[in-house]
Amino acid sequence: MKKLLLTYLFSICLFFVSQAQTDYYFPDENFDSSVPSPESFLGYEIGEWHTRYDRLVAYFEKLAEVSPMAELQTIGYTNQLRPLVVLVISRQENIQNLDGIRENHLKLVDPSQSLPDVSAMPAIINLAYSVHGNEPSGGEASILTAYWLLASQSELAGQIRNNAVVMIDPAINPDGRDRHTNWANMHKGFPPVADPLDREHNEIWPSGRVNHYWFDLNRDWLPLAHVELQKKIEWYHTWYPNVVGDFHEMGTNSTYFFEPTKPFSSENPVVPRKNYEDINSKFASYFAKALDDIGSLYWTKEVFDNSYPGYGSTYPDIQGGLGLVFEQGSSRGHIQASQRGEITFAFTIRNQLKTSIATMEAGVNEREYMHRYLREFFQTAISEANSSKTKSYVFGDPYDESRNRLFLQLLLDHKIKVYENDRDLSIGGQKFAKGKSYVVPTAQPQYRMVRSMFEKVTEFADSVFYDASSWTMALAYGIPYADQTVSNLGEELSTLPTQELHFPEGGKYVAYLVDWSDYFAPKFLHHLQSSGVHVETSALSFTSNTETGEREFPAGTLVIPTAFQSMDHDDLRKKIKESAAASGVHVFATGTGFSVKGIDLGSNNVSAVQTPKVIMLIGQGTSQYEAGEIWHLMDTKVGMPISKVDISMFGRVNMYDYNTLILPSGNYSGLSSAQISHIKDWLNRGGTIISVRMASQWLQAQEIVKEEYLAGENDEDPSFVPFASRRDFEGAKAIGGSIYQARLDNSHPLGYGYRTEEIPVYRNSTIFFKPSKDKYQTPVKYTENPLLGGYISRSNLEKIKQSASVLVSPVGRGRVIHFVDNPNFRGTWFGTNKLFFNAIFFGDKI
Incomplete structure (x- = not known):
C-alpha cells in the first residue's frame, strides 16, 4: 500500500512538472500521451539541470522506440567513444522509405539527371546543436524540438512531419558537452547563484567549448582534422540538406542573433548572391516572428562570419543549401546576472526551441524553392567553371607521397573529382611528373569547393574579420600546384591509390636509409626509437649506391647502421620493416658506407638522433587551442606520447628528466621565480625550448632570450577617429588569419626534409620579431612580396617583410626555437608541421 502511495505521489509530481514545462515552452498545445515527455523520462524539467549526453541519447532512443515516425542513426563515435547520433523524424511512410527519398533528393545535386518533381519532395532539414560543448542551450532545445515534432497535435507540427525529413544532431561535440555539463551541475547552488563570478559560470582549463583534443570543432568543417567532423561530412554528403540550423551561444549581455550576417564583408565569395540577398531574407522573417511572439529581443546584420568555409553555417552554403547561424546570449550555468536582469537556462533554451521550430516551418514553406535552388546551385557551378580561364589545377609533391595522399583524401572527402595526371608537365617553372601528380578539373559540381581549396584571395569588401581571411588548403598542405587553361585527365580516383612501399630484399647491408622528406618519416623514427633501434641523421646530402642503384639523399636523411645496434640483423630488419609499414615510408639499403657523391656514412656530419623526452606546459593562462593542436599532432601523426603538465604542477617537475620543453602561447604567470x-x-645546460607565438614574448619579458621586436605602426594614427568607427579602425590593424610566402633555409636542422627554399606560412598575430643577430639562426624569414592570401593592412605588411617567422636563440649550451607563426594551426597546416617535428627530433643539433 505504501509503495502504491509513493508511486501515485511521484506521478502527481511529474504531472505538475510536465504541466509547468508545457506552459512555459509550449503554451496552448496538446501532445500525444503515447510519446514520453522529456521531463517524464529524465525526471526533471528541461532547464532545471544540464542533461548528460548519455541521458539525451537515451531519450532519443526512447522516442525512436515508441514512435514509427522516428529513427535513430549512429554515424560514428568520438575520441571518448560517445556515439554521434542523428534522430530522423518524418511521417511514417517517409521513415519507411528514407533510402528512396534520399536517392531522389540526390538527383538535385547531379545536373546530368533530369529534374524530379520537386512539388512532391519533402524538405531535408538538419538541426545541429552544441558544436561548442559549453553552449548547452542548443542540446537541451534538441530534446524539446524532437518531442514537439513527434508529439504535438498542432497543425504546424503535422505539416512539418508530412512535408519534411528532419534530422537532429543533438550535439556535434559530445565530449566537450559532457565536460561542461558535469561542471555546471557539479557547481549548481540551491538556490542557483546568478553572480557571474561564481565558480559555476567560470570553467577551468580546458573549457567545455572544445573536443577531446581541445579543438574548436566549428572550424573543422573544411580541414576535417577530427573524427566528429569527418563523420559529419561523410553523412552530409549522403543527404545534402536544404537547410542546416547551427545553434550557438554568445556573451551573457547579448540578446539573440540570427542571419543575415554583416553584408558582403562576412559573406563567402564563392556563394551565389541569391543566397544572401534573397533566401536569407525569406527565412529571417520567420525567426523574427517566432521571437516577437514571446517578446525576446534579437539583432542581425552587424557581425558574425559566413566567409570561412569551415563553419557549420557556411559549409552548407557551399553545398547548395542554406546554413543558418543562431547565437543565444548564454546563462553559462543555470542562471546568471546580465545587463538586462537575470538570464535563466530555461530562457535560453526556449529561444533556441522557437527558432528551431521556425527553421522547420520556413524549410517546409519554402521547400520547392529550396529544391530548385539546390539544382540551380550545381548547374551554375559548372557554367561558372566553363566561363573561367582556369580549367584545372594540377598538384603533387614528387618527394612526399604521404602529404599527397593526405591532400587527396581531403579532396575526396569533400566529393571533389580528382584524376591522375597522365603526362609530364612544366607550368610556371614547376614540374609535375606523370604518376606523381594529380589533376582537379574545375568543370564539376563541386567547382565552388575547388575554388576554396586552390584560390588565393587578397581583395576584400572589408578590413575587419571575425576569424580567418584566407583558407587556401593547397597552401596549408604545402603542396606544389598550378592552374591550367586546359584539362588533361587520366583515370578518375574514387579512393586513395593503393600504396606500394619499397623495402629492400634480404642481403648484407651496412645501413638502411630513409628520406626525411616524407611527412610520416617522424612517425617511422619514433616507432624505431621506441623499439630500441639506434638511428642517425645526415646534416648534408649524399648519393649512395643502394640496392636499387645510385640514389640521392638530402640533409636530414635517416641512417640506420647495422652496426652499433643492441640486436642482431634479423631483429633489426624486422623492426625496420614494421616501422615502415606503420608509417607508410619507403626504405632503401646500401652495402657500403662509401658514397658515390657527398659525405660518407661515417662522416662527422652523420650523428645520432637523440630520443625526445618532451614535456609541454598547459593550463590556465595558456592557449587550449595551441596545446591541443600539439597534442593532436603528436598523437595522431607521430603516435608519440608527450607529458602534458599543468602549470600548477610544475613545482613537482624535475626538468632534467626531459630534454625538450614545449610552451604553447600563454603568459605563464603561474610560474614562480624559483x-x-x-x-x-x-636551458643553459643544453635543453631545448620550443615556444609558440605569445610564449616567445613571455621568454623575452623574463630575459631568458634577448631578441628584438620591430617598431610600432609605420603609419601614424590620425588625431581623431569617430567613436562609432573605433571597432572598424582598430580591427583593421589586426591579423585575423592570412597566408604568406617565407624563405626557408633547408640546410638548417629545422629545414630538414624540405626540397624547396620557399614555404607558405599562416599568421594570425601581430607579434613581429626581427631576424636573429646570428646570421645562421633565422631559418624562416618572410620574402620581399610575401602576401599569398587574406587581408593585411599596409603597415603590417611592411613589418612582415622585415620580420622572422621562425628564429633560434642560443642560450648557453641550449636553445630556444621561436615559432612566431603557429606551424600546427587547426590541425591542417601539414606544410609547416615538419618544422615542428624537426624542432623536436633535431633541436639539439642547432
Whole structure:
C-alpha cells in the first residue's frame, strides 16, 4: 500500500512538472500521451539541470522506440567513444522509405539527371546543436524540438512531419558537452547563484567549448582534422540538406542573433548572391516572428562570419543549401546576472526551441524553392567553371607521397573529382611528373569547393574579420600546384591509390636509409626509437649506391647502421620493416658506407638522433587551442606520447628528466621565480625550448632570450577617429588569419626534409620579431612580396617583410626555437608541421 502511495505521489509530481514545462515552452498545445515527455523520462524539467549526453541519447532512443515516425542513426563515435547520433523524424511512410527519398533528393545535386518533381519532395532539414560543448542551450532545445515534432497535435507540427525529413544532431561535440555539463551541475547552488563570478559560470582549463583534443570543432568543417567532423561530412554528403540550423551561444549581455550576417564583408565569395540577398531574407522573417511572439529581443546584420568555409553555417552554403547561424546570449550555468536582469537556462533554451521550430516551418514553406535552388546551385557551378580561364589545377609533391595522399583524401572527402595526371608537365617553372601528380578539373559540381581549396584571395569588401581571411588548403598542405587553361585527365580516383612501399630484399647491408622528406618519416623514427633501434641523421646530402642503384639523399636523411645496434640483423630488419609499414615510408639499403657523391656514412656530419623526452606546459593562462593542436599532432601523426603538465604542477617537475620543453602561447604567470630559474638553468645546460607565438614574448619579458621586436605602426594614427568607427579602425590593424610566402633555409636542422627554399606560412598575430643577430639562426624569414592570401593592412605588411617567422636563440649550451607563426594551426597546416617535428627530433643539433 505504501509503495502504491509513493508511486501515485511521484506521478502527481511529474504531472505538475510536465504541466509547468508545457506552459512555459509550449503554451496552448496538446501532445500525444503515447510519446514520453522529456521531463517524464529524465525526471526533471528541461532547464532545471544540464542533461548528460548519455541521458539525451537515451531519450532519443526512447522516442525512436515508441514512435514509427522516428529513427535513430549512429554515424560514428568520438575520441571518448560517445556515439554521434542523428534522430530522423518524418511521417511514417517517409521513415519507411528514407533510402528512396534520399536517392531522389540526390538527383538535385547531379545536373546530368533530369529534374524530379520537386512539388512532391519533402524538405531535408538538419538541426545541429552544441558544436561548442559549453553552449548547452542548443542540446537541451534538441530534446524539446524532437518531442514537439513527434508529439504535438498542432497543425504546424503535422505539416512539418508530412512535408519534411528532419534530422537532429543533438550535439556535434559530445565530449566537450559532457565536460561542461558535469561542471555546471557539479557547481549548481540551491538556490542557483546568478553572480557571474561564481565558480559555476567560470570553467577551468580546458573549457567545455572544445573536443577531446581541445579543438574548436566549428572550424573543422573544411580541414576535417577530427573524427566528429569527418563523420559529419561523410553523412552530409549522403543527404545534402536544404537547410542546416547551427545553434550557438554568445556573451551573457547579448540578446539573440540570427542571419543575415554583416553584408558582403562576412559573406563567402564563392556563394551565389541569391543566397544572401534573397533566401536569407525569406527565412529571417520567420525567426523574427517566432521571437516577437514571446517578446525576446534579437539583432542581425552587424557581425558574425559566413566567409570561412569551415563553419557549420557556411559549409552548407557551399553545398547548395542554406546554413543558418543562431547565437543565444548564454546563462553559462543555470542562471546568471546580465545587463538586462537575470538570464535563466530555461530562457535560453526556449529561444533556441522557437527558432528551431521556425527553421522547420520556413524549410517546409519554402521547400520547392529550396529544391530548385539546390539544382540551380550545381548547374551554375559548372557554367561558372566553363566561363573561367582556369580549367584545372594540377598538384603533387614528387618527394612526399604521404602529404599527397593526405591532400587527396581531403579532396575526396569533400566529393571533389580528382584524376591522375597522365603526362609530364612544366607550368610556371614547376614540374609535375606523370604518376606523381594529380589533376582537379574545375568543370564539376563541386567547382565552388575547388575554388576554396586552390584560390588565393587578397581583395576584400572589408578590413575587419571575425576569424580567418584566407583558407587556401593547397597552401596549408604545402603542396606544389598550378592552374591550367586546359584539362588533361587520366583515370578518375574514387579512393586513395593503393600504396606500394619499397623495402629492400634480404642481403648484407651496412645501413638502411630513409628520406626525411616524407611527412610520416617522424612517425617511422619514433616507432624505431621506441623499439630500441639506434638511428642517425645526415646534416648534408649524399648519393649512395643502394640496392636499387645510385640514389640521392638530402640533409636530414635517416641512417640506420647495422652496426652499433643492441640486436642482431634479423631483429633489426624486422623492426625496420614494421616501422615502415606503420608509417607508410619507403626504405632503401646500401652495402657500403662509401658514397658515390657527398659525405660518407661515417662522416662527422652523420650523428645520432637523440630520443625526445618532451614535456609541454598547459593550463590556465595558456592557449587550449595551441596545446591541443600539439597534442593532436603528436598523437595522431607521430603516435608519440608527450607529458602534458599543468602549470600548477610544475613545482613537482624535475626538468632534467626531459630534454625538450614545449610552451604553447600563454603568459605563464603561474610560474614562480624559483621555477623560472630552474628552467633557465636546465636551458643553459643544453635543453631545448620550443615556444609558440605569445610564449616567445613571455621568454623575452623574463630575459631568458634577448631578441628584438620591430617598431610600432609605420603609419601614424590620425588625431581623431569617430567613436562609432573605433571597432572598424582598430580591427583593421589586426591579423585575423592570412597566408604568406617565407624563405626557408633547408640546410638548417629545422629545414630538414624540405626540397624547396620557399614555404607558405599562416599568421594570425601581430607579434613581429626581427631576424636573429646570428646570421645562421633565422631559418624562416618572410620574402620581399610575401602576401599569398587574406587581408593585411599596409603597415603590417611592411613589418612582415622585415620580420622572422621562425628564429633560434642560443642560450648557453641550449636553445630556444621561436615559432612566431603557429606551424600546427587547426590541425591542417601539414606544410609547416615538419618544422615542428624537426624542432623536436633535431633541436639539439642547432
